[in-house]
Amino acid sequence: MNDTLLEQQLHTTYPGSPPLRLPTFPSADVAYVVEDTPVGRILFARNGNGALVASRYVADDEAADLVLDRLARVVSPRVIRLPTALDEARRQFDEFLAGRRHDFDLETDLVLASAFQRDVLETLARSVGYGERETYGGLARAIHRPTASRAVGAALGANPLCIVVPCHRVVGAHGSLTGYAGGVAAKEYLLGLESDTTG
């Protein structure tokens, strides 16, 4: 046996039979899962207290990495892919997207939102119910910043808790389905769903 082959074998084999065992983690400061849903691919994340901190549309791995980087920076770097920790949130999303649920019963934390974004998103969540619609200008007036409809639009675009905080219910002044983090088709789907199931 020459050294090259010996070195190669040492480098490419290991004692025992495959497979190698993946490490497991019982819990995490930030637990997440990326899931395909009827409205697109969504990254769900919750913090160590069990509060949902993200339900963001992530079109590709790069978009998911950006959300995970922010969670690592803002919440904790101990971010672990832990699908079971998100089972309850995913179950409620499934029901919502099938039209069988109108409200979410989840602890949430808008830790990824700025103070202004939080003001916009909390006002929206409080005041615009299932099947209802609001305009950017209407929401700007609701937060007592009547000229800030553009900033309101930006805050909605940055919504870390898509669908749970219903930014899809905010439309243009003439009812047009303007931009949406998950794409206009997803917005249309959600509004259609809500108008069908409210009869």
Next chain:
Amino acid sequence: MNLPPFQRLVDAHWRDVARLARALAGPVDGDDVAQQAWTQAYAAYPGLTSARNLRGWLLTITHRCAMDLHRSRGRRAVPTDDVVVLAGAAAVDGPESRLIDEDLWGRVARLPERQREAVVLKYVGDLDHPAIAELLGTTPTMSRRLVSDGLKNLRESTR
């Protein structure tokens, strides 16, 4: 301190940690050593002051866990002769991968302690001599000698 999400370390390095743990602690204890290393790494992660060389940091923890096990048992933390030692699947394709020597890891396990550690850290851990020397508390020159003596012994033990 901006540290990457911990899962990114797991995805990038779990195979290296698992292989190193098995090579150092044997096929029976290796998987537990790897899990223990990840648990310790998870606990220590937020306190890290540098995000450079995270792989080296993980392999250092893995090495320490294997040595702790070895010390706690007061014997070689490697498979004994009655443990069946099989070579795992080769990570690369090619003519060499079909020539897996099923007895290789049994012979590695019987190397003198320091040679065994140095050989495993070099070829499984893919670490350079300065890094190996630091883990073994020695000099790069000695690390180089331990590896070459280890290879020599492995070559001769096939005869």
